[in-house]
Amino acid sequence: MALARVEGLTFSYPGAAPALRDVSLELAPGERVALLGPSGSGKSTLLRALAGLVPHFHGGRFEGRVEVEGLDTRTTRPAELAGVVAIVFQDPEDQVVLTRVANEVAFGLENLSVVPEAIWPRAEAALAAVGSAHLHGRLTAELSGGELQRVCLACALALRPRLLLLDEPTSQLDPPGAERFLAELEGLDAAVVLSEQRTERALAFADRVLYVEEGLLLLDAPQPEAIRWLEQHRPRYADQALEAPPASPGSTVLEVRRVAYAYGGGPRVLEAATLEVARGQVVALEGPNGSGKTTLAKVAAGLLEPAAGTVRRSGRAGYLSQDPGRYLVRERVLDEVAFGVGGDRGRAEAALEAFGLGWAAERHPRDLSSGERERLGLAAVAVAEPDLLVLDEPTRGVDPDRKAALADWLFAYAADGRGVLVATHDRGFPAHRRLSLAREEALVAV
């Protein structure tokens, strides 16, 4: 008997085009399913439909039927499905309710009316299952993104769900962290649906693959067959390897020498970091979670003053933060981009066209999809054509096609005589030079 059944599901968010169109599928107990597709294709909506959050939480037009363990999601509220289904969202900071890790894991169990004596043992067991037993008493606000994401997984596992839904759960993790995260799912009894943009991980994990595009389920096949289909029809999803074009480095645009930095009198997060970026060059700055990549990127862009060492820039720097879609300041897309160039609408329109957002000029930035908002963030920084462009995790949650397009754009930008520094976990993102930042050592070329 199927654990979950989706029949002819068509769903539109209020006032929008259908996010899912006539989707039908069945999930069997214990299955490992990879859910692939471009940003905005309907993957998250499908996961939310399986959790009952669509339509209950979001509203909208819902046609068809979704059943999980025989419960119709139209007549069963998401809170009542909790325990049968558990979902982990992309951004852990937006799902944490309580201040201490153990209490956070216990929260769902208390809601599910688990007998009090069983709550702490189950919470401890779930934390241990994701290798985070040592975090038990810590404040959630003090955890790194990776630690917090594992705690979110523990919160889901503690409920002992039959169906576990994961919406890009590794997008904030460094490669070893992401591999550990997926390894922790191996021994689970539950069926797992994993939505991922780092497709090689998802394909290695899954025994069945779904591919969604523009709301349509284009592929539902066992993993080997799916890989063949992807190689033929969506090659970037089968092989994400990208190559950097030859570089012709010019003069130095950024020189960082033996820089140190500490936040508010705390321990130093950077120690004797040294790097150089030349015009015409794209440099990737790698390192595990918490190694100081973001800090070094901000120091390079002039947003932080180092406690020691020197930073020399030739020309202006622009900085694109992690999750730029969250930091939009104007109420119209065109104004958002024009904000960085003193209201110059002509330049703003040209930048929007360059990033494929010309059609959205009059829209409110928060009405755009997350992928579109990230592109808008980049357009808002790039419009001023800074000599040095610093980007922090620009490929987080970005689909393979858009990642390739971003790489092309950055190489073209650098080829115009500017420098680009990309802080990233993504080892597949191409660069002319790669530097690795470890916690206790200076930068080393890799």
Next chain:
Amino acid sequence: MRLSPAPAALVLAAVGATALLARNVTSLAILAAALLVLCLRAPARSRALYLFGAISTGLSVFLLSPFLWVGGGSVLWSGPILPVLGPLDVTTEELAIAARNGLRLSALGLAFSAYALLLDHDRLVAAVPFARRSALAVALATRLVPSLERDARGLAEAVRGRGVVLSGVRGNARLVSPLVAGSLERASNLAEAMEARGFGRPGGTRAPRPAWTSLDRVALGAASALVVAGALWL
């Protein structure tokens, strides 16, 4: 040995109530100083905003109220007579009242700061025997301050990263609207995550928590006595 969160919250509420009832400036100064010392136990980075808010509001009241309230005969300084406001004299009595009100406000702000910075809000929520959803809403609202601060820092950085310099009150005021919009979005995401974890189901249980200690009971007794003292003698 430390107080349990619920008695600690009640003690802080009692100290706040005492600050409102007390009339003696020295008593109020001692209360405010004690609360300040308590708040200094919080990490420097997280306490800065709270302390600034609590102290600056009290200081503003102390500095402005002598000019806005007219009373007393011991004139220390004679200023001009302004329309609407009247004479801008400063008297000893006005200064005493300004100091009292300023210290009251600061003490209240510091009591809230200690509550927000030092207490385990999870256990507070768990300790509330009724209206658990409302208690959780209060705890989440308390946590809003640090997340707003983090978002404000991110917004300011994003703007500077575009080469735009926002200065002065007017410049920074442009960030208020996106900050509010961002907070609403964050709140909506959190609400969705909570519902997915069963929040709102009827019933619900509580994980076992440590019982109150004798220190908790003694502290509550002392806090009650402090309120009475504040009303009668301080």
